[in-house]
Amino acid sequence: MRVVLSTYGSRGDVEPMAALAARLRELGAEVRVCAPPDEEFAQRLAGVGARSVAEMLGIRSVSVTFQQLTLPSPHRAPLAYPGRPFPPEVTDHRVLWDLDAQSINELFGAALNTNRASNGLPPVDDVRGYVIGDQPWLATDPVLDPWQETPELDVVQTGAWILPDTRPLPAELVAFLDAGEPPVYVGFGSMPMHASKDVARVAIEAVRAQGRRALVRRGWADLALIDGRDDCFVVGEVNQQALFGRVAAVVHHGGAGTTTAAALAGAPQVVVPQAADQPYWAGRVAGLGIGAAHDGPAPTAESLPAALRTALAPETRVRAAAVAGTIRTDGAAVAAKLLLDVVSRERASASV
Structure with a gap:
């Protein structure tokens, strides 16, 4: 089985993918990690475009985040990014998440849909919802970052993806x-x-x-x-x-x-x-x-x-x-097994 792991950002975004890649290889998968050479904001189009590439190729894709603040939840407000603050008078979490979706559409919608159209794919109305998908993964420790269940989103929390480091100290x-x-x-x-x-x-x-x-x-x-x-x-x-x-x-x-x-x-x-x-x-x-x-x-x-x-x-x-003593260290192994199990079940269903 071949798996592509796509990410952007600095070490904190790339190293967890390397941890997952190592666990997948132990289970017999062929893995490649794709990451840009730097973390400039423009490179983030890779994040919203990866699922479209998978859709075009007809292959399975899973969205993962290394912190829960990008996952819509009525229990808290979304992140306010530099250059796109929320109106200070708005405090309702659901309204703020609606504004967040509008902002993401404005940032990425045109570029994403232009590329989708050039590849014969239909336009996406809700970029954030499309990228997150129906069952996103949350690769954080449940003690450090407890996810509160919501009826709107079925989140799978695997634990943090930690790459064991065996290097000696200088x-x-x-x-x-x-x-x-x-x-x-x-x-x-x-x-x-x-x-x-x-x-x-x-x-x-x-x-x-x-x-x-x-x-x-x-x-x-x-x-x-x-x-x-x-x-x-x-x-x-x-x-x-x-x-x-x-x-x-x-x-x-x-x-x-x-x-x-x-x-x-x-x-x-x-x-x-x-x-x-x-x-x-x-x-x-x-x-x-x-x-x-x-x-x-x-x-x-x-x-x-x-x-x-x-x-x-x-x-x-x-x-x-x-x-x-409560922090899990098996998150990457859990995610690797889960991913391969999901793909194997889908292949089995397709062959019936």
Whole structure:
């Protein structure tokens, strides 16, 4: 059986697909992962066009999301994207979801239907509904991201798709970790952190104010050390699964992957959300008692130490360890088996 996994975005969007690909290959499938070279917004047409390609070829397709905020639900409002805010006077969730559908139609409808027409396919009136489909998959952990059932949508929550990372930590990093008490990790992944001009200094000084060492990841924010003191260390790309079990806390932007990795490691978190679904994950971390949700995207000399005090409190560490034991690690395996079972049943039905 051949399977194509199509995605767009940065590592947080691509790595889960790689995890699913690995599990599918273990079950005998031939798999290819298709992803654009960058995460520019224009590339997102791939996301709304993938199902049309499958329709044209007459093959099975499944829509998956790595956070539930793009799935219509009466229990909460949709994401408000930059450049298309919702009217502030509108608070009814169903009305907001209707406005979200209109906005997506305006963004993608013309381009999608032009391409569909050129391939002999009928036009789509509801782009969002078409892309999501009747039974979308939610590839998140049910403890971190519990889905509330709705009569409008039949969601299959598989658990997060986690790709096991067996890479050893660099020797210099291991030496730093071994040289003292667990440090506080600070890293913001693919976020450039434009809201804070001196985020490295603010973060390192906030960590030092708690009597802790700092471990800084460069990332897209290009974080760096602020002086030559030996209580700080800077790293590039690193195995988070191995690292997060050795830190006192994780300060990060709130991407789904980093949030899940820290939760699985039992590391208390400080989430400094920048955009999109990140405020949601910050709220989940705070709500579960496994860390703190920083108020706003720009950490300051006052706000970050306060959040760190919450994360470094003994009771937060205890709670984080307890939640870690509930996080599922088999999401990709569950999804792989489910996908192959569904296709096998459909083939069997077609041959009768």
